[in-house]
Amino acid sequence: MNVILDLKYVVLVEEDIGNLLRSSKIILHLAPWNEGQLSRPPVKNLSSFIKLAFSDGKLSHFKECIQKMLQERSWETVAVHPSILHHAPTTFRSGIVGIERRLQAKVENNSSNINIAFQDMQNLIDMAKDMVQLANVMSNKIKDRQGDISEDETVKFKSYLLSLGIDDPVTRNSCSSNDVFYHQLAKEIASFLLKAISDTGGLMAMSDAYCRVNRARGLELLSPEDFFKACNYMEKLNLPIICRKFDSGVLVLQLQSKTDSLLEKEVSRLLQSRDKLTALEVSQEFQISIVLAQERLYFMERNGLICRDDSVRGLVFYPNFFSSSA
C-alpha cells in the first residue's frame, strides 16, 4: 500500500526521545486537513500528528532531511508551475475564486501556525523566526490600513521604545563584581541614550531615561537604585553623558558638551549687547525653560558675574561693573 503525505501539511517535526523499553520516534505535527487544497483523491485522516518509528538508526538522518525540506518549502515553487495548474484545475483555479481560495489558505495557515507556536515554550523558540516575521507582516498590514497598530498613544510609544532594543544587556551575573557591573551599565546607558538626549536639547529627566533604558533592555529590568548608581559613574568614566543635579534637587542626564560654562559665556555676551536681562529673555534666546534660565542667572550672580535689580517691575539682571572693571 502506498501512503502519501503532502509535506506542506507538516508544520512541525519533533523528536520523541525513547528509553530502554521504547524506541525513539519522530512526530510529525500536521495542519488541519483542507479539502479544497487536495490535489488527489482525499484520504480521510483526522489525527493531528503522525509518529514514525525507525529500525536501524536512520532517525536522526531522516529528521535532518525532512527539516531541510520543510525549510526550503520547494513544493510551493512547484505549485505555481503552469503545467500543474493545467492538470489540477480544482487546486489552483485561476480567477477570482482562485485568488479567494489562496488568500483563505494563507490566512488559515497563519492561524494554525500561531496555534502551534504558542502551544509551549519550546515550540515558540523553534518557530520564533517565522513568528517574528508574521508579527511584522501583521503589524505592517494593519499600519498600512489604520496608520498605526493601535489608537492608544501609550501602546504606540511602548512599541517604539521596545523596538530600540539593546541586544545584549549588561547583567549582574555577567559581571565579576559590582564595580564592573556599574561601569559596564554606565557605558551601556550612555551609548544608548546619546542620540535621544541630543534630540531633546541636551537634557533628559532621570525618570524619562530610566523608562527608556528599561524598555530597551526588555526583560532585564533595572532597579532605580542600580540605574542611579550607574549614572553616578558616568563623569568618572569620561562618557559623553553625565548626571547633573540642579539646585532644586532635580536630577537630569546631560550632554557633556553642553556644559554650564559655555552657556555662561553666551549669557555674558548677550548681556553685553542688551545691557540688561531677565530670565524670560534668556529662556527665549537659548530655548531653555524659564526655571533653568533663572537657575543659571542666580548661579552667575553668586559667582559675582552679574547683579540684580529686584523692583516692582520684576527681577532684572545687569552686568557687574565691579568685577568687569577690576
Add this chain to the structure above:
Amino acid sequence: MRKRPGIGAIHKQRVEQERFRGKATELQDNVFEQMTNQMEKFRTNLETFASKHRNEIKKNPAFRKQFQDMCASIGVDPLASSKGFWSELLGVGDFYYEIAVQVIEVCLATSPRNGGLITLGELRQRLIKARGKAQHHQEISNDDIIRAIKKLKVLGPGFSIVSLKGTQDTSDILIRSIPGELSADHTEVLKAAEAQSFTSVKALKSTLNWDDVRCLQILNELLRDGVAWVDEQSPEKTYWFPSFFKPLMSEDEIVLPPPN
C-alpha cells in the same frame, strides 16, 4: 466571441471593471478583518507567555531578542510580573519597578498633550488600557501606582506626586513627570500673556488649549517665584506680569499704585 465595438462595449467594460474593483475591496476587507483577529490572538498569546515563561525567556539570549521584536511589532508589554505575596507585603521583587516603568511611559506618551501633569485617575485608566487584557494586567490599584512612584525617589524629585487638596480623591492627586527645569510651560504662559501683560486661567485655557489643572499649576509656580502677581478683586482671578509693564509707562513717570 467577437468583441463588440462602440459605446455599448466601452460601457460594458467599465461596468466590469467596477465589479472587479468592488470584489477586490471586498477581498481586502475580508483579509484585513481576519488579520486583525489573528493579531488579537497573537497578542493574547504573547501576553500569556510573557508572564508564564519569563525566566525561560531571560535565559535564552537569542530568543529573548526575538521575543522583544515580537512585542515591539505587536505592541505587547513584555513586563508582566504579578504582584504576589512578598511584593505586596515587603515591596520586594520586580512588580513595583515594572509598574514604575509603565507609569513613566504613560506620562511620557501623554506629555505633549498635558505638559507632564496627569491626575492619578486618568493615569490608572491609561495604564490598565495599555498593559493588556489579561487579568493580571488589570488588577492595578491606585495604591500600587503610588508605591511604584515612591520607588523612583532615588532618581530625584523630578518625578513627583502633587496633592492638590490633601484628600485621597484620585482627581486631586497629580503626577508630575516633567520637572520645572525641563518644562516649556512657564515660557508658554509668559508668551501668551505678553501682549496684555496679564492673563487668567480662562484665557490660557482658550489660547493654549490646556486643562484647568495645568494652567493653575503653572500660574501658581510663577506666582511663587515672584514672576507673576495675582489680582483677586476682579471677577476671575487675573495674573499680572510686572516685567511686561514697561512699555505702558515711560522711564520717568513710574508711580506706585496708592495703597488700597
